[in-house]
Amino acid sequence: IGEWTTHTPGMNVISVDLMHNKVFSATPYDIYYYNIDDNSINHLSKVNGLSDIGISVIRYDKTADIIFVGYTDTNIDIIDDQDNVINIPDIYNKQILGEKTINNVFFNNKYAYVCCGFGIVVIDLQRMEVKDTYIIGENSSYLCVNDLTILNGVFYAATANGIYYANVDIPQLADYSQWNSVGHGLPHPNGTFSNIETFDNYVVTSYTNNSSTNKYDELYTLTDTLSWSYFINEQLSTVNEIRVNNDKLVLTLGNKSINVYDTDKNLIFAKNGLYPNSAFFDKSRNCYWVGTRFNSLVKLYPQGNIESISFNGPYNSNVF
Numbered sequence: 190i191g192e193w194t195t196h197t198p199g200m201n202v203i204s205v206d207l208m209h210n211k212v213f214s215a216t217p218y219d220i221y222y223y224n225i226d227d228n229s230i231n232h233l234s235k236v237n238g239l240s241d242i243g244i245s246v247i248r249y250d251k252t253a254d255i256i257f258v259g260y261t262d263t264n265i266d267i268i269d270d271q272d273n274v275i276n277i278p279d280i281y282n283k284q285i286l287g288e289k290t291i292n293n294v295f296f297n298n299k300y301a302y303v304c305c306g307f308g309i310v311v312i313d314l315q316r317m318e319v320k321d322t323y324i325i326g327e328n329s330s331y332l333c334v335n336d337l338t339i340l341n342g343v344f345y346a347a348t349a350n351g352i353y354y355a356n357v358d359i360p361q362l363a364d365y366s367q368w369n370s371v372g373h374g375l376p377h378p379n380g381t382f383s384n385i386e387t388f389d390n391y392v393v394t395s396y397t398n399n400s401s402t403n404k405y406d407e408l409y410t411l412t413d414t415l416s417w418s419y420f421i422n423e424q425l426s427t428v429n430e431i432r433v434n435n436d437k438l439v440l441t442l443g444n445k446s447i448n449v450y451d452t453d454k455n456l457i458f459a460k461n462g463l464y465p466n467s468a469f470f471d472k473s474r475n476c477y478w479v480g481t482r483f484n485s486l487v488k489l490y491p492q493g494n495i496e497s498i499s500f501n502g503p504y505n506s507n508v509f
Contacts, residue, residue: 195219195234198259199500202480205467206249206256209270212478213256214486214500215244220258220268221500223486225474230500233272240266240276240327245286250296253314257301259291265303267317279319280310287331293384297357309346317375325368336385340392347382347394351375374417376409384431389439389452393420395428408440418455434470439477441465447479447489460489 197218217233243261258266263280286305301312309323326332328468333349372378385394408420427443449458464482477489488496
C-alpha cells in the first residue's frame with residue numbers, strides 16, 4: 190500500500206549474464222534475476238531502483254564486479270552485488286546530433302567502452318564517470334559502432350560501415366585519424382558488421398547483408414597473421430549475438446537455434462526451437478543460460494534437455 194508496482198511483459202528476454210549466483214535477465218522493460226542458490230526470482234524496475242525503461246544490453250564486468258545496464262536512449266545504470274544502482278546519465282544528457290543508442294559494451298581493465306550509435310564512450314568504472322569519447326568516422330563524423338574487442342593490443346570496432354582498428358596504447362584515440370578502416374582482404378569492407386569477439390587469439394565478426402530480398406549473415410575471422418577468412422563458409426540467419434566463454438563460442442541465431450563451436454571451429458553443440466536472443470556458457474554449472482523471445486530464461490544442458498524459468502507478467506505489451 191502506498192507504493193507503485195509494475196506489470197510488464199517478462200517473456201521476451203533480450204540480454205543475459207551471470208554475476209556470482211545470480212542470472213540477470215533483461216527484458217525491453219525491466220530486469221529480473223534468478224538466484225541459483227534458492228531458485229528465487231527478483232525484479233528490478235524503475236519503481237525500485239532502475240533509472241529508466243527501454244533496456245538494450247546488460248553485461249557483467251568481473252574486474253569491477255558490476256552489472257552494466259545500457260538503455261536505448263543512452264542512459265546507463267550500474268548494479269553492484271548488493272543490488273545498489275548508480276546512474277550515469279552523462280551521454281543521455283548530452284546534446285548529440287548522431288543516433289543516441291547503446292548497442293553493446295566492452296570491458297578492459299577499469300573501463301567500459303560503450304558502443305553507441307554515434308561512436309564509442311569510455312566510462313571509468315572506478316570514478317563512475319565518462320572519461321572520453323571516440324568519434325571515429327571519417328573527418329570526425331558520427332559512425333554507428335555495434336561492438337568492440339581487443340586482439341594483441343589492437344582495438345577492433347564492428348560498425349555500420351566496415352571494421353575499424355586502432356592501437357590500444359595510443360593516447361589520442363579521440364582523434365579519428367588514429368582509427369583506420371580494415372579494407373584489405375576483408376569481404377564487404379564497407380558493409381554492416383554487428384558483432385565482434387576475440388576467440389582463441391583471433392577475431393570473429395558477423396557481417397550482415399541487409400538486402401530485403403536475401404537477408405543473411407556471414408562469419409569471418411582475423412588471425413594473428415592479419416589475414417581474413419571464413420569462420421564458417423556458409424550463409425547464416427541473423428546472428429543475434431556472439432559470446433565467448435572459456436573455450437566455447439556461442440552463437441544465437443534468428444532461425445531459432447543456438448550453435449556452439451570449439452577453438453578448432455568445429456560445431457560441438459546445437460539446439461533448435463528456443464528462439465534465442467542471448468546466451469552464454471556457465472562452466473561451473475556446465476549449462477547454457479538462454480534469454481528467449483517467448484519463454485523468458487531457459488537453462489539448457491549439454492545433453493539438450495531444458496529447464497524454463499518464467500517471469501510473471503502480461504504476455505506482451507499489446508494489452509487493452
